[in-house]
Every structure is written in structure tokens, then in C-alpha cells.
Amino acid sequence: MTRRSSALLLLLISAIAMGVSRPRGMADVLDVRHWSYPDYTRVVVELSRPVETEVRHLASDPSANKSERLYLDLPGIWVGRDYPTGIPVGDGLLRGVRLGQNTLRTARVVIDVENYDHHRLLVLTHPNRLVIDVYGERKAGDRRGGPGVRRDDRLPLDARRVRTVIVDPGHGGSDPGAIGLGGLREKDVTLRLSKLLTRKLRSMGFQVVATRETDRFVSLEERTAIAEGSKGDVFISLHANAAPRRSVQGIETYYPDENHERHNLGIAMRENGVTRDQLDDLQRTLSKWRIEEISPSSKRLASLVQRELAREMPSKYGKIQDLGAKKGPFYVLFLSNMPAILVEAGFLTNKSDAKRLRNGDYLNSVATQIAAGLERYRDTGSKLAQRNPQ
Ligand SMILES: [Zn+2]
Numbered sequence: 001m002t003r004r005s006s007a008l009l010l011l012l013i014s015a016i017a018m019g020v021s022r023p024r025g026m027a028d029v030l031d032v033r034h035w036s037y038p039d040y041t042r043v044v045v046e047l048s049r050p051v052e053t054e055v056r057h058l059a060s061d062p063s064a065n066k067s068e069r070l071y072l073d074l075p076g077i078w079v080g081r082d083y084p085t086g087i088p089v090g091d092g093l094l095r096g097v098r099l100g101q102n103t104l105r106t107a108r109v110v111i112d113v114e115n116y117d118h119h120r121l122l123v124l125t126h127p128n129r130l131v132i133d134v135y136g137e138r139k140a141g142d143r144r145g146g147p148g149v150r151r152d153d154r155l156p157l158d159a160r161r162v163r164t165v166i167v168d169p170g171h172g173g174s175d176p177g178a179i180g181l182g183g184l185r186e187k188d189v190t191l192r193l194s195k196l197l198t199r200k201l202r203s204m205g206f207q208v209v210a211t212r213e214t215d216r217f218v219s220l221e222e223r224t225a226i227a228e229g230s231k232g233d234v235f236i237s238l239h240a241n242a243a244p245r246r247s248v249q250g251i252e253t254y255y256p257d258e259n260h261e262r263h264n265l266g267i268a269m270r271e272n273g274v275t276r277d278q279l280d281d282l283q284r285t286l287s288k289w290r291i292e293e294i295s296p297s298s299k300r301l302a303s304l305v306q307r308e309l310a311r312e313m314p315s316k317y318g319k320i321q322d323l324g325a326k327k328g329p330f331y332v333l334f335l336s337n338m339p340a341i342l343v344e345a346g347f348l349t350n351k352s353d354a355k356r357l358r359n360g361d362y363l364n365s366v367a368t369q370i371a372a373g374l375e376r377y378r379d380t381g382s383k384l385a386q387r388n389p390q
Pocket of ligand 1: 171178186238239240271
């Protein structure tokens with residue numbers, strides 16, 4: 001902080017102390033949450049309005065008795081004196097989070113760090129959130145994030161052993177997802193399928209972590225925080241489709257790719273819960289992330305799963321339309337640093353698909369085929385590793 005801005009801050013603090021009221025038209029910080037994991041700590045700041053910002057890093061300054069910290073300025077946000085004591089974290093990586101009014105029209109979030117390596121900022125909407133992931137080695141003896149399994153990060157993604165599978169039943173709670181024929185709700189179908197898939201994968205020796213096990217609302221950042229915090233190796237999001245035309249049916253599997261096909265935007269809007277304009281923003285944000293790294297593995301996983309789903313499904317369920325493995329801009333697929341796919345298990349709005357999706361035996365077959373695709377991905381991945389020893 002410059003001398004001038006410290007002076008300004010002092011002035012401001014005294015102004016606030018004297019009871020200067022909030023300027024008109026300001027928005028609020030609605031919530032601040034944090035999660036600690038072995039490799040990183042995630043801070044989520046929820047705002048009542050979208051804000052453009054960036055994270056800045058300041059080295060420690062012993063002469064001023066200031067420790068190393070990150071900060072973000074939030075224009076148009078008013079926190080006043082809502083957080084007088086800050087939010088302690090104390091997990092060996094972050095000391096805590098402080099919020100204050102830096103100027104009358106700009107709030108500042110300060111993250112005091114202990115052992116900073118790098119960070120990642122995600123700007124999300126619906127609700128408006130800033131997600132700040134701070135990476136660094138946690139101080140010894142304080143591993144609140146839990147022991148976890150150390151993944152061999154030097155191996156290419158494709159060759160890493162698949163131990164832990166994150167199963168993500170789409171929607172839930174206040175978000176029913178698509179509503180189909182006879183009121184069939186996507187969130188119920190995905191939860192049922194998720195339970196069957198979890199059981200199947202566990203019987204095959206995989207570790208499984210589900211992002212929800214009941215009918216509850218789970219935000220996208222919470223889903224991915226669960227995935228990363230559980231040291232997931234792959235992420236499988238389960239959904240069911242809807243279309244205005246009732247004749248449209250079939251199964252499709254999506255993987256994240258920056259250059260997704262334009263005609264997939266409709267489904268992306270529904271699954272992300274955002275409008276077309278917001279999706280353009282999303283695309284700009286997505287291009288900054290580590291898509292190049294996760295996309296090829298995700299594509300391979302999507303192709304293998306889709307092949308099992310569409311071609312190897314028991315014929316007793318009739319002909320199932322193979323809509324293929326496709327690129328798609330889904331938040332949930334981009335937020336985690338692991339290969340990720342999104343399965344659309346059928347159209348709730350199609351008579352034949354809806355009938356199948358109500359059938360427990362059919363859903364169990366879907367689970368079995370997804371698991372078979374994942375097994376092929378794992379087995380071919382270990383062959384890739386043998387061919388390219390590190
Ligand atoms: Zn969905």
C-alpha cells in the first residue's frame with residue numbers, strides 16, 4: 001500500500017467510525033466460505049453483483065510487520081464494518097481472510113498466506129462468486145486438509161492410475177433439472193443412477209466419492225471442491241436431457257473443450273443455468289484454464305464410455321440412439337483439474353427414453369456400461385504409461 005492510500009484508508013476508517021453511510025448503488029458481500037485441502041485452500045466470496053477483479057500478491061515486509069498476502073479489490077462493493085475481526089482459517093497455508101472498505105466505492109479482500117506457491121481465480125455467476133484457490137505446501141504438522149493420496153504429478157494425466165472416481169449426480173434440491181414426460185425429474189433420475197454407478201464401481205475396486213447422496217442442492221464450486229478435495233482421478237457428471245421436439249432421443253457423452261461446437265450451446269445453457277450472453281463470458285473465462293491438459297484424456301474417456309453405452313447396451317432395451325461423444329462448455333467439467341465427462345443418459349421428453357429412465361434395471365445397465373467404459377480407460381491408460389515410462 002502506498003503512503004497516500006494508507007492515508008486515505010485512515011481517513012476512511014475514521015470516516016466510517018464517525019458513521020459515514022454507504023454510498024448509493026453499492027452491492028454487497030453475501031458470504032465468505034473456505035475449504036482446506038491437502039494441496040490448496042479454496043476461498044469463495046459470494047457477491048450480490050458481478051465484479052471484475054484480479055488477485056495481486058504482496059511479499060512479506062518485516063519492517064512494516066506485514067506478512068505475505070494476496071488481495072483483490074472489489075469495485076462497487078460495500079462491506080463497511082461487517083467483518084471487523086476477519087475470518088480465521090489457520091490451516092497451515094492461509095492464516096485468514098480480511099475484508100474492509102478500501103475506498104468509499106471499493107471493498108478489499110485480503111488473504112493472509114503462510115506458504116504461498118500460486119493461485120487461481122475463477123469468476124462465476126448464478127450466484128456471483130469469486131473462487132480463489134491458493135496453492136502451496138502446507139506447514140508441517142498442520143494438515144487440516146487430511147492426508148490424501150499423493151498423486152504422481154509427473155506422469156501425464158492419461159497414464160495416472162485411476163483410483164478415485166468422483167460421481168456427480170446433476171442438479172438436486174431446489175434445482176430439479178429438466179422435467180420430462182409424466183413429471184419425471186432429472187434430479188431424481190441422476191441420483192438413482194449415481195447410487196447404482198457408485199455400487200458398481202466399488203464392486204470393481206474403485207474408490208468412489210459422490211458429490212451428493214441425497215436430494216439436496218449442491219453448488220458447482222462445491223461439487224468441484226469435493227472432487228479435488230477427495231483427490232479424484234476422474235469426474236463423471238450424470239444428467240438426463242430434454243428437447244422441445246419429443247421425437248429427439250438418445251445417449252450422448254460430453255467432454256470439456258475450448259472449441260466446443262456451437263449447436264451444443266442450448267444444452268450447455270440449461271446444464272449451467274446461464275443465458276447465452278453469460279455463456280459468452282463463460283467461454284472467455286474457460287479459455288484461460290487448463291483445458292489443453294485435461295481435454296485429450298477427457299475425450300478418450302468420453303469416447304470409451306459412449307461406445308459402451310450406445311453400442312454395447314443389452315439389446316433387451318431396444319435400439320438406443322448413439323448421439324456420440326461431443327465437446328461441451330460445462331462449468332462442472334472445467335472446474336476440476338482432472339479428466340471429466342458429462343453423460344446425458346437419455347431424453348426425459350421422449351416416450352421411449354423416459355420409459356427406460358424410469359426403469360431401475362435399465363439404469364443399472366447404464367451404470368454397468370459407464371463402469372465398463374471407465375475400466376477400459378483405466379486399462380488402456382496403464383498401457384500408455386508402460387509405453388511412455390517417466
Ligand atoms: Zn442436467
